Amino acid sequence: MRSVSVFGATGSIGESTFDLLMRQGGAQAYRTVALTGGRNVARLAEQAKALKAEIAVIADETLLPDLKAALHGSGTVAAAGQNALMEAADRPADWIMSGIVGAAGLAPGFRALSHGGTLALANKESLVTAGPLLMAEARAHGARILPVDSEHSAVFQALVGEEMEAVEAITITASGGAFRDWPLERLATATVAEASTHPNWAMGQRITIDSASMFNKALEIIETHEFFGIEPERIEVLVHPESLVHALVGFRDGGVIGHLGAPDMRHAIGYALNWPERNHLPVSRLNLAKIGQLTFSAPDPARYPALRLAREVMAAGGLTGAAFNASKEAALDAFIDGRIGFTKMADVVEDVLERLSRDTGLGKSATSLDMVLDADRAARRMTVEVIKDMQRT
Numbered sequence: 001m002r003s004v005s006v007f008g009a010t011g012s013i014g015e016s017t018f019d020l021l022m023r024q025g026g027a028q029a030y031r032t033v034a035l036t037g038g039r040n041v042a043r044l045a046e047q048a049k050a051l052k053a054e055i056a057v058i059a060d061e062t063l064l065p066d067l068k069a070a071l072h073g074s075g076t077v078a079a080a081g082q083n084a085l086m087e088a089a090d091r092p093a094d095w096i097m098s099g100i101v102g103a104a105g106l107a108p109g110f111r112a113l114s115h116g117g118t119l120a121l122a123n124k125e126s127l128v129t130a131g132p133l134l135m136a137e138a139r140a141h142g143a144r145i146l147p148v149d150s151e152h153s154a155v156f157q158a159l160v161g162e163e164m165e166a167v168e169a170i171t172i173t174a175s176g177g178a179f180r181d182w183p184l185e186r187l188a189t190a191t192v193a194e195a196s197t198h199p200n201w202a203m204g205q206r207i208t209i210d211s212a213s214m215f216n217k218a219l220e221i222i223e224t225h226e227f228f229g230i231e232p233e234r235i236e237v238l239v240h241p242e243s244l245v246h247a248l249v250g251f252r253d254g255g256v257i258g259h260l261g262a263p264d265m266r267h268a269i270g271y272a273l274n275w276p277e278r279n280h281l282p283v284s285r286l287n288l289a290k291i292g293q294l295t296f297s298a299p300d301p302a303r304y305p306a307l308r309l310a311r312e313v314m315a316a317g318g319l320t321g322a323a324f325n326a327s328k329e330a331a332l333d334a335f336i337d338g339r340i341g342f343t344k345m346a347d348v349v350e351d352v353l354e355r356l357s358r359d360t361g362l363g364k365s366a367t368s369l370d371m372v373l374d375a376d377r378a379a380r381r382m383t384v385e386v387i388k389d390m391q392r393t
């Protein structure tokens with residue numbers, strides 16, 4: 001019986017993963033080791049009971065009594081807090097979903113890799129903040145990382161049976177997000193509610209807002225570079241409003257292999273869950289005759305400054321990715337709390353990277369997770385400062 005753990009089980013990726021596990025036989029087919037959630041005790045307990053999980057961990061420590069009560073008599077151990085999350089990651093499993101949002105997902109995924117097994121990586125922040133360390137950790141322990149981001153799963157599938165030397169370019173697509181068709185002048189006054197709707201995908205709020213700003217695509221360019229080891233100059237972004245073509249791989253003989261499918265994360269999650277086999281998945285099928293046409297355009301640099309920042313981050317290398325991601329997370333917090341406007345997020349992140357690279361130099365490579373976490377904390381502090389300075393002037 002295959003053993004599985006799901007980190008971030010109560011989120012958007014986590015719920016889709018849970019749905020697939022239940023459809024593929026649930027507790028009869030899988031031994032569920034650990035499920036974790038942030039704050040949603042009721043839902044985590046429901047999932048843990050349904051899958052007969054060995055341990056359920058809630059990140060918010062104050063919620064432990066509630067989780068204990070909800071799991072009373074179920075046979076699932078209730079635990080809470082950061083240490084418990086790491087202990088859950090220390091319980092070996094054959095397949096682990098890394099579905100926590102943000103840099104908070106890095107340490108548990110990293111720890112899980114040290115036990116071998118397969119890490120299904122939705123948490124792109126792990127690769128942006130600590131790509132080389134994460135890939136080395138997987139190699140050192142004979143663990144495998146399978147990409148779950150839809151674009152990266154698409155590239156991975158297009159590369160089956162191919163050699164990386166034959167790849168000329170990788171193109172990942174972007175829907176353009178909530179504000180694709182807005183006049184540029186209006187972006188500065190976009191509200192949180194407006195930014196939290198996605199034209200095609202149903203996802204967590206943070207990644208949905210990051211899709212509107214294309215900070216999500218910025219992270220994904222870096223993710224492509226780190227995971228596939230391809231130079232930044234050969235990674236392209238294409239705006240594709242229909243979100244049906246997820247990625248294109250161009251080869252040196254001029255051939256291009258693209259991956260199409262409905263915008264439903266259960267495809268990429270299911271591919272990683274069943275790999276190297278393909279199982280029936282409950283995603284809708286494409287009817288291209290009905291769809292009629294697919295459209296593509298180059299991203300507008302004025303609308304999406306985050307894409308330029310991603311290129312600068314890759315050029316600078318080292319700890320810049322960790323600082324970039326952390327500053328982006330802190331700027332997103334500020335936007336959600338109403339402290340800064342939508343377009344200020346990119347201004348703030350750019351300013352933070354400038355100041356940090358002047359003060360401390362971000363170019364040196366991380367040799368430990370602690371170095372990454374230090375750079376992360378420094379960037380969050382600097383982001384708060386930059387926002388305060390901005391509000392003073």
Ligand code: NAD
Nearest residue numbers: 008010011012013037038059100101104122123124203204
């Ligand atoms: P979400 O906000 O819906 O869920 C995040 C999960 O992490 C929840 O279980 C939440 O409780 C938990 N969590 C949040 N903060 C935590 C913390 N500090 N410590 C421990 N747990 C915490 O997010 P999501 O949309 O499911 O995204 C999860 C990851 O997958 C992100 O890295 C995102 O970029 C990536 N991803 C998501 C989608 C999607 O369709 N949702 C697509 C591609 C990639």
Ligand code: MG
Nearest residue numbers: 149150151220
């Ligand atoms: Mg994606």
